Amino acid sequence: xxxxxxxxxxxxxxxLCAGALLAHQGRRVLVVEQSNRVGGCCSTYDHDGYxxxxxxxxxxxxxxxxxxxxxxxxxxxxxxxxxxxDPTFTAKLHDGSxxxxxxxxxxxxxxxxxxxxxxxxxxKRYAETIEGFLTAALDGFFTTPASTFGDIINLxxxxxxxxxxxSLFASSYEDVIRRYFTNEKIIEAFSFHSFYAGLPPALLxxxxxxxxxxxxxxxxxxKGGMISIPKGFQKxxxxxxxxxxxxxxxxxxxxxxxxxxxxxxxxxxRITSDIVVSNINAxxxxxxxxxxxxxxxxxxxxxxxxxxxxxxxxxxxxxxSEPALKDHHxxxxxxxxxxxxxxxxxxEKGIFPAEQFGILSWTTKSDPGLAPKGxxxxxxxxxxxxxxxxxxxxxxxKENLKAEIIKYLEAKYLPGLRDQIVHAIFSTPVxxxxxxxxxxxxxxxxxxxxxxxxxxxxxxxxxxxxGLYLAGASTHPxxxxxxxxxxxxxxxxxxxxYEQ
Amino acid sequence: MKTLRVLTxxxxxxxxxxxxxxxxxxxxxxxxxxxxxxxxxxYFV
Numbered sequence: 451x452x453x454x455x456x457x458x459x460x461x462x463x464x465x466l467c468a469g470a471l472l473a474h475q476g477r478r479v480l481v482v483e484q485s486n487r488v489g490g491c492c493s494t495y496d497h498d499g500y501x502x503x504x505x506x507x508x509x510x511x512x513x514x515x516x517x518x519x520x521x522x523x524x525x526x527x528x529x530x531x532x533x534x535x536d537p538t539f540t541a542k543l544h545d546g547s548x549x550x551x552x553x554x555x556x557x558x559x560x561x562x563x564x565x566x567x568x569x570x571x572x573x574k575r576y577a578e579t580i581e582g583f584l585t586a587a588l589d590g591f592f593t594t595p596a597s598t599f600g601d602i603i604n605l606x607x608x609x610x611x612x613x614x615x616x617s618l619f620a621s622s623y624e625d626v627i628r629r630y631f632t633n634e635k636i637i638e639a640f641s642f643h644s645f646y647a648g649l650p651p652a653l654l655x656x657x658x659x660x661x662x663x664x665x666x667x668x669x670x671x672x673k674g675g676m677i678s679i680p681k682g683f684q685k686x687x688x689x690x691x692x693x694x695x696x697x698x699x700x701x702x703x704x705x706x707x708x709x710x711x712x713x714x715x716x717x718x719x720r721i722t723s724d725i726v727v728s729n730i731n732a733x734x735x736x737x738x739x740x741x742x743x744x745x746x747x748x749x750x751x752x753x754x755x756x757x758x759x760x761x762x763x764x765x766x767x768x769x770x771s772e773p774a775l776k777d778h779h780x781x782x783x784x785x786x787x788x789x790x791x792x793x794x795x796x797x798e799k800g801i802f803p804a805e806q807f808g809i810l811s812w813t814t815k816s817d818p819g820l821a822p823k824g825x826x827x828x829x830x831x832x833x834x835x836x837x838x839x840x841x842x843x844x845x846x847x848k849e850n851l852k853a854e855i856i857k858y859l860e861a862k863y864l865p866g867l868r869d870q871i872v873h874a875i876f877s878t879p880v881x882x883x884x885x886x887x888x889x890x891x892x893x894x895x896x897x898x899x900x901x902x903x904x905x906x907x908x909x910x911x912x913x914x915x916x917g918l919y920l921a922g923a924s925t926h927p928x929x930x931x932x933x934x935x936x937x938x939x940x941x942x943x944x945x946x947x948y949e950q
Numbered sequence: 951m952k953t954l955r956v957l958t959x960x961x962x963x964x965x966x967x968x969x970x971x972x973x974x975x976x977x978x979x980x981x982x983x984x985x986x987x988x989x990x991x992x993y994f995v
Contacts, residue, residue, distance in 0.1 A: 749991065755992060905993055907995075910993065
């Protein structure tokens with residue numbers, strides 16, 4: 451008899467979601483995690499009394515995450531203390547002006563009418579189109595496997611309304627935004643959203659044009675830090691016997707006669723199971739952890755062809771007083787052309803300037819308990835940063851860059867910042883790789899353009915090793931807290947179907 | 951010979967359409983086209 455029915459590699463959101471759902475199917479589940487906490491990129495750590503979010507700083511589509519909790523007889527609202535974030539975001543434009551987008555759609559119409567009356571009609575058409583797309587997509591897209599042509603045909607057969615939105619898939623994010631809006635301020639306000647899916651507006655598929663609108667379905671922060679969401683899954687799984695072991699690095703997936711039979715840890719320990727669920731980067735899984743004899747040459751070529759998603763340097767600021775911000779979620783934006791230009795002429799050339807754009811996530815605005823009384827935390831998501839810097843390394847450039855970026859943020863966005871700082875921690879793509887074992891610091895595992903999506907993304911049910919399943923950002927539907935939760939649902943459903 | 955001519959017309963047509971695209975669309979298409987050789991291998995992953 452095997453040690454466990456299922457071993458899940460990685461206690462990220464996708465892995466914990468799959469593990470908890472499988473434990474609820476009555477299976478003996480072990481989750482092994484290389485670090486000392488759950489959540490992966492959606493996690494929180496304590497630094498001198500400040501609870502700092504590592505990556506994700508808000509969630510959209512709480513309902514999608516809730517589907518997983520509902521399958522376990524509970525709800526996200528019972529397991530996680532969610533705080534609504536309203537306004538959904540405030541854009542600080544490059545010219546110094548600001549636009550806040552309230553949660554309420556009618557109020558947002560008023561904002562658009564005030565800032566760009568010429569775009570009010572465009573906003574209404576955009577809202578109607580995206581609402582229709584979301585209604586169709588949420589039904590099937592998020593929880594249906596998309597690994598084969600057959601899956602895609604089924605997906606569209608089950609949700610034929612998706613076909614109406616085919617043009618979204620054939621356009622770029624930029625095309626979609628420019629199709630509905632002409633005012634440069636509005637376009638700029640929606641520009642940074644493309645990086646929520648890991649690519650610039652010019653390269654991101656158009657269906658991600660839903661992002662600025664979808665925030666009006668609700669943006670939330672989880673009290674206690676973003677780690678509360680994976681902890682919610684952990685609690686649900688542990689209630690029915692799921693075990694989580696920390697500081698256990700998996701070296702290899704064990705395979706016997708073409709079937710997964712467990713894992714081998716870095717210290718040589720072998721743990722056996724009938725099923726293995728991988729929640730780590732699929733490129734790393736197949737290149738480093740599965741014996742190549744089990745992977746066909748054509749698939750090996752496919753695996754090598756994937757490019758890791760972008761990395762995002764983070765600056766965590768612990769402050770002794772309230773920052774000069776109004777809202778939890780503030781975007782430091784640039785005109786769309788400049789954002790594209792940044793990608794092609796700086797990011798892709800390994801240049802990381804101190805003049806930054808990105809997200810100011812004032813987490814203590816939503817949960818003051820994250821910091822000592824009267825103190826505050828801002829997690830600054832900076833512009834995408836190349837894994838390899840031109841002419842230097844992240845380790846060598848880190849301290850100087852940190853000082854320069856803080857100086858820039860103070861001058862442009864946060865007056866008085868340097869006098870407020872108690873701790874400033876700069877996390878580079880290399881730090882991310884070291885701490886999360888995420889290759890090249892990739893935050894969405896693999897790139898998310900059209901030809902890295904659906905059946906061209908690694909399959910949730912391995913084609914190479916029986917009993918091996920994938921969850922997390924590497925597989926459909928891709929990176930993001932709600933989507934990796936969906937991947938956990940898909941993995942659990944596939945296991946339920948194929949592994950009696 | 952006829953097939954070659956048809957292929958030439960199709961290629962010329964596609965190149966013309968590509969030339970008329972905006973810079974942004976060109977980048978989008980170029981990125982996808984550059985990955986076409988990887989599609990079949992990726993399908994098998």
